[in-house]
Amino acid sequence: MTIFEKIARREIPAAIVHEEDDFFAFKDVNPQAPVHVLIVPKRVIPGLSGSVPGDAELLGRMLVASKEIAKKLGVAESGYRLVINHGADAGESVPHLHIHLLGGRAMAWPPG
Ligand code: 5GP
Numbered sequence: 001m002t003i004f005e006k007i008a009r010r011e012i013p014a015a016i017v018h019e020e021d022d023f024f025a026f027k028d029v030n031p032q033a034p035v036h037v038l039i040v041p042k043r044v045i046p047g048l049s050g051s052v053p054g055d056a057e058l059l060g061r062m063l064v065a066s067k068e069i070a071k072k073l074g075v076a077e078s079g080y081r082l083v084i085n086h087g088a089d090a091g092e093s094v095p096h097l098h099i100h101l102l103g104g105r106a107m108a109w110p111p112g
Pocket of ligand 1: 027029031038085
């Protein structure tokens, strides 16, 4: 079981900021910005390479929900960044698809 499945089952504590039937969002334990949450499907999609066409609706709803989460966390107006790290070069560390939502400070481009 991935660490995010354990969080979804409340076996590991996390600060949950948004929850729906099949996905939720919680604060990253090692925040890289004043606002840093992870938007995560409750069932494991093992990274983008493990996604299938049947995941498209869920992934789309997670993206649409990100604007409500950003509003709730006070960064909708100031701006925020969504990130999916895929694979070793991108720094992916948890093999359970997740979208980072980062905000609350100005960010550089390109990312480091
Ligand atoms: P990745 O590097 O795979 O894109 O992102 C994984 C993220 O999960 C990291 O930012 C890391 O800080 C976060 N993370 C890993 N374990 C835990 C945990 O147990 N609780 C929470 N809240 N975040 C975690």
